[in-house]
Amino acid sequence: MTDSIQAENIYRKVTLRLIPFLFICYLAAYLDRVNVGFAKLQMLSDLKFSETVYGLGAGIFFIGYFIFEVPSNILLEKIGPRVWIARIMITWGVLSSCMMFVSSETSYYVLRFLLGIAEAGFFPGIILYLTYWYPQARRGRITALFMTAIAFSGVVGGPLSGWIMSSFAGMYGIAGWQWLFLLEGLPSIVLGVAVIIYLDDSVVKAKWLTDEEKTFLQSKLDADAQTKVHLPIAKIFTDVRVWLFSGIYFFMVMGLYGIGFWLPNLIKAAGVTDVLNNGLLSAIPYFVAAVAMVLVGKNSDRTGERHWHLISFSLIGAVGFWLSTLNPTNITFSLIGITIACVGVLSSIALSWSLPTAYLTGTAAAAGIAMVNSIGNLSGFVSPFIVGWIKDVTGSLTGGLYFLAASIACSALLVALTKRLKPVRQ
Incomplete structure (x- = not known):
């Protein structure tokens, strides 16, 4: 057996062990984060919330997320991924289910804020965790495979949310949107318990690997670490590259949450008022994007090129x-536009993580990845609030879509700037 075939077999074994399980965990996480977009179809009229109140509550999640992101990721590295990821999943599952008790603007804001605190550290923790197993040259496709959970949360979550809200509405005196929060929060709790049993903290602790396989994997990781920058944690917050990576992610995530929180509304505005049909149609952009994410990540790994892939797909998203603004009352035209946006946004977001993970290592990686993710996800606060405000003022989502197009175009500009930076020498 040649060395290349042996390497492929070992990494295939690792991938089959880790990625399907992490995929399911992230699917549950992302679904719990954005299912408020479907709950909105019934919740706003039941609770008499305005679009601005909805947008503020949807976005306030990311304030708590921002505050606790860096500390959470540092704790993950110190305590170990298995215990810390389990803690995150169980607490956010409980709080997500508690969203069924929202009865006022205050309770809506408080629970969304607490949900952000609970989930802080999960996504950057997984990105960091993947660096414990895969060298940089393999992480484009692997990260894309993991992040297709975002796309599949739309494929699965849309129809599922629509079905729950239409089928359970009024059962035992509980509204459909309340059943949605309750039933979609429970899987995260179960998966949190499963993390304790299933995951291993590192290559060395993996009992399902032979000693030879462990030695091979660790040698690749050690060699990869030699090419990275070893920065003290304090310098992470002043490093120009980390801030550029954060800006890139901020503008990309603007587009992501624009889709996540407003896609059901776009479909409704095009004349689809039935929540089940709305959910089924909302799956289309995410399904196409899931396929595109994997193909783009694979091609980027094959060519070794990152920047032009990122620039191209960011502009495609814009x-x-x-x-999607040209004929908003035509469901076919709207879906084509938002599908193209979904392909561009999700493909570029998945690939964007190849930049900071190629640059940082050790505790600096834990802090740096968390910083990029936390600043980037502040756009999860900005995006729904501004789009909601624009819709309240204008009565249309068109202005909000222009705002999202401009945001994702800005990310392409920042990616171009990273090409001009001189490499750091250790």
Whole structure:
């Protein structure tokens, strides 16, 4: 057996062990984060919330997320991924289910804020965890595979949310949107318990690997670490590259949450008022994007090129948002535009993590990845609030879609700037 075939077999074994399980965990996490977008279809009229109140509550999640992101990721590295990821999943599952008790603007804001605190550290923790197993050259495709959970949360979550809200509405005197929060929060709790049993903290602790396989994997990780920058944690917060990576992610995530929180509303505005049909149609952009994410990540790994892939797909996302404004009352045209936007946004977001993970290592990686993710996800506060405000003021989502197109175009500009930075020498 040649060395290359042996390497592929070992990494295939690792991938089959880790990625399907992490995929399911992230699917549950992302679904719990954005299912408020479907609950909105019934919740706003039941609770008499305005679009601005909805947007503020949807976004306030990311304030708690921002505050606790860096500390959470540092704790993950110190305590170990298995215990810390389990803690995150169980607490956010409980709080997500508690969203069924929202009865006022205050309770809505408080629970969304607490949900952000609970989930802080999960996504950057998994990105960090993948660096414990895969060298940089393999992480484009692997990260894309993991992040297709975002896309599949739309494929599965849309129809599931629509079905729950239409089928359970009024059962035992509980509204459909309340059943939605309750039933979609429970899987995260179960998966949190499963993390304790299933995951291993590192290559060395993996009992399902032979000693030879462990030695091979660790040698690749050690060699990879030699090419990275070893920065003290304090310098992470002043490093120009980390801030550039944060800006790139901020503008990309603007587009992501624009889709996540407003796609059901776009479909409704095009004349689809039935929540089940709305959910089924909302799956289409995410399904196409899931396929595109994997193909783009694989091609980027094959060519070794990151920047032009990122620039191209960011601009594709911007064009998609613009197209979706041209005929908003035509469901076919709207879906084509938002599908193109979804492909561009999700493909570029998955690939964007190849930049900071190629640059940082050790505790600096834990802090740096968390900083990029926390600053980036502040756009999860900005995006729904501004789009909601624009809709309240204008009575239309068109202005909000222009805003999202401009945001994702800005990320392409920042990616271009990273090409001009001189490499750091250790």
